[in-house]
Amino acid sequence: MITIDGSEGEGGGQVLRYSAALSLLTGEAFTIRKIRGGRAKPGMMRQHVTALEAACAIGGAECSGLTVGASELTFRPGSVTPGEYHFAVGTAGSTGLVLQTVLVPLMLADAPSRLVIEGGTHAMAAPPFEFLQKTLLPILERMGPKLSITLERHGFYPRGGGRIVVDIDPSPLRQIECIERGAFKAGKVEALVAGIPFDIADRELNAARKVLAEWPDEAFAPMKLPAENGPGNALLMKAEFEHVTEVMSGFGKLGVPAERLSKTAAKRMAGYLASPAFAGPYLQDQLLLPFAMAGGGAFTTVKISEHTKTAVTLVERFSGRDFRFSETSEGSHLVEVS
Template identity: 35%
Template sequence: MSISINGSILEGGGQILRNSVALAALLGKPISIHKIRNGRKPPGLKNQHRTGLDLAAEIASAELTGATNGSTEIEFTPGPLKTPGDFVADSVTAGSTTLLLQIALPLLLFTYQPSTIPSRLTLKGGTNATQAPQVDYTEHVFLPFVQRHFGITADLQVKRRGYFPKGGGEVVVSVTPLAQRLKSFSLLERGNVRCIKGIAHFAKLPGHIGPSIVEGATKVLSTGLAEMSNIPIEIQSQRERNENTVGAGSGVVLWAELDGGGIIGGSAVGNKGTDASLLGEKAAQDLLRGLNAGGCVDEWLEDQIIIFMALAEGESAVLCGNAGGLQMHTRTAIWVAEKLTDAKFHTEQLESGHTVIRCKGIGYCASS
C-alpha cells in the first residue's frame, strides 16, 4: 500500500515532490502525491518537475504514473537503484538544472554493491534563474558544505550556461558512491568570517558588465563590513564565450566562509534594464542579510541539508539565523522527512533568537 502525501502542505511547492520521491526511492516505499503545487498558478507539474520525476524513476527503476504537464497527482513505485550509472535529464525549457540535481543527488550516493565508480549526471536546461539556486551557488556553497560535513564527494562542471528564458545550459555532475553511511555533524559555532569570494558571470553582453557587477558588490561589502575591514574579498569577473551560451544573461553569486565551518551565500540574477552595478549591490546586500542573521548557514542552504540530516547516522545539529523561526521551505523539508523516515527532528529557540535544528538520523545504507 502506498503512502499518501499531500502536496499542498506548508510551502506546497516542488520541494515536496523532490524530497518525497528521493526518500521513497531510497527506502523502497511506494508513494502517491496529490494536490501537487495546488496553490500555484497554474497548479500541477511543470516541465522541470516532470523531468525530475522521470530522472528519479530511471535511477530507481520505478513505475511512475500521472507524470504529465499540469497533473496534480502522481504515483511512484520504486525498484532497485541502478547506481552507479550514467544518466541524462533535459528539461528542454529553462527549467533549473540545480533542482534536477536536488532530486537525483541523494539517490546517486548509494549503491547495493560497494563501488568506487562515480555516477555521471548530465543535466540540461537553465543554470541561472531567480526561482532556484544558481549553479554557482550549488558549486561553491552547497557542494563544499555537504562534502565537509556529510562526507559527500561530487564534482560539478558547467559546460554551457543557460540563462532565462532560452535555457540551453548543460551541467555535468560526477557523484562518488559512499563507502559508508552519511556522517552526522554538529555546527553550532560560526566563528569569524574568514573570507568572501564570488563570481560575476555574463554572456553576450558588453565587456563592462562583469567589472561593474564586481564594483557594486565590493562597494556594499566594504561599507557593510566596515568593522571587519581586514576580511579578504575576492570576486571574479567571468565572461562566457558566445558559443558556451544560448542567450544573453548575467548574474552573481557571493559566499562567506566562516571559521567554524559554516558558509553563507548571497546572489542576484540580471534582467533586461537592470544596471550591472546595482546587480552587484543586490547580491552583496543578500549576503550581508545572511551574515547579520547570525547562523552558520543561510536560509537556502538550511532547507537543502534536511534530507541528508535525516539519512545520516547519529545526531546532527546546525545553528540557523532565523529570528522568527524556521523558513517555510525548511519546515516543509522536515515534515516530508518525518513522514517518510524514522528520523526525529527537534528545533530549539535560543535566547539570542537563533534556532538550532537537531536531527537523529536513520543511518541509511542501500543494503538496509
C-alpha cells in the same frame, strides 16, 4: 501508500522532489495531488517532469501521471541502481533541482555514479552551480561520500543549454554537526554577463559595494562569458569561512534594474554575515534529508524558512525521524535530528 497535498506548506516543486527522493530512500510509495498548488501556474513544469524521470530512471520506479501540466501523480519506487545517466530538461529549468532529487539516493547506493544534466545552471528560484560546488557538496562530503561537480557550459533563462557533470562515490552517511562556521576568510562578488551589455556588470558591482562596504575593491569582479552562452546575467556573492562557504545570488530579468537586483542579493548576504549561524537560508533545507538518512546530526542556521518547514514535514512522514528546533543565545536557530 502515502498521500500528499502538494498545495500545503511551501506549495511548490520542492514537495514533489523531496517526496520522490524520500520514496527511493524508504521504499514508500506515494500519491501527490494539487501539485504546485501554491503557485500562480500550478501543475508540473518541464523541470519537475525531468526530475521525476530521473528518479524513475535511477530507482526503477513506476510513475503514472508524469506529464507537463499534470496536477496529480502516483510514484512506486523500485531499487536504486547506480551507473551513468544523462538527463536533459530541454528548457532553462534547473539542473541543480534535478540533481537534488537523485543525489542522496545515489550517495547511499552500492557503486559509483556519473550524472550529466543539461538545462539551466543560473536561473531564478533555484541554486546556481556555485552553490552546489562551493556550499552544499563540500558539506555532504564530510558525511562520507566523495563528490565532484563540473560546469561544462552556463545555462541562463530562458535559453538554457547549460551542462553539469556530477560524480558520486557513495558511502554510508556519518552523523556530523555544523554549529560553528569559523573565522571569515574572504568575500568575492562576481557579475557574469553573456550576450548582453557589459556595463550591466559594472552597475551591479557598484551597487553591491555600497552594501558590502567592508569588502575590498579586489573582491568585486566582472566576468564576460561567450555570447553564445547567453543572453544571461548572474550575480554571485561568496563568503568563505573556515568551515563553510555561503553563496548568495541574483539573476538578471527584463524590467528589473541591475542596481535593484544587486542590492537585494547584497542585503541577503549582509544579513547572513550579521548572524553567527552556519547555514544560510538556502542551505538549511538541503541538509535535512542527508542528516535524516545519517540518523542524526545538528546545525545552526538563520531564520527557519517555509521551504525548511515543508521539508521537515515530509522527511518526518516518510522516515519517522524527529527534528528539534531551538534558538541559541546568540540569536541563530539550532536544528537537531534525532
